[in-house]
Amino acid sequence: MELLSEIRADALHVTVGEARIDSAVAIRFKERMREVAIGGPSRVVLDLGQVTFLDSSGLGAVVAVMKLLAPGQRLELCCLTPTVAKVFRLTRMDRVFTIHDDAGAAFAVASDCRE
Template sequence: MQLEATMQLRPETRGGALWVIVEEPRIDAAVAIQFKDRMREIAAGGPDRVVLDLSQVGFLDSSGLGAVVAVLKLMGEGRRLELAGLTPTVEKVFRLTRMDSVFTIHESPEAALGEAGA
C-alpha cells in the first residue's frame, strides 16, 4: 500500500499578499480534494489578496478547475483569488470554460507582483 503524498503547495508572503506556489505537474481528479483542503488551511485568516502561482502546473482537468473555483468560494466576501503564470494548456481550460472572466489572471508571477497595488 502506497501512502498518499502531500499536495506540494508553498505559501509565501509577497507585497502584502499571500502567494501559493503550486509545485505539482497536474491538478486533476486524483488530487483535487487534497488541493482544496490544503488551500483552505493555507488561506484561512490570511490577507485579502491570494495569488495562486500555477506556472509549474502543466495539466488541469474539470475536477482541478472545480477545486480552484471552490477555493475562490471558500475565501469569502472581500477576498480575492488571483491566478498567475498559467501554462498554455491550463490557460486554455480557463478560456474555454469562460472562467478567465471570473478570475484575475496575470501573465506571470512577476506581472502579478507588479500589480500588487492594483
C-alpha cells in the same frame, strides 16, 4: 499536494508544486488551499506555473477555493501554462478570475512600492 506559500507585500503568493491538478488530488488541493489561505492577507495569488495539466475536477476545485475564501479575500491566478490557459479560456473561467501573465505582473504594485 505540495503548496508553497509566502507573504509577498500585501498578498499571499501560493505556488502549486505539482504538475497536475486532476481528480486524484482535487479535494486535497482544495483542503490545502483552505489551510494556507485562512486568516491570511486579503489578496491570494495562486501561481500555477508548474501545473501542466488541469482537468475539470481541478478547474472546479480552483473555483471552489475562490468561493471558500473569507468575504474580504480574493483569489487571483498567475503563470498559467498553455494547456491550463486553454481550459480556462474554453470554459470562460478566464472571465471569472483576474489572471496575471507572470509573477512580475501579479506583484507589480508591490515591486513599485519597494523601489
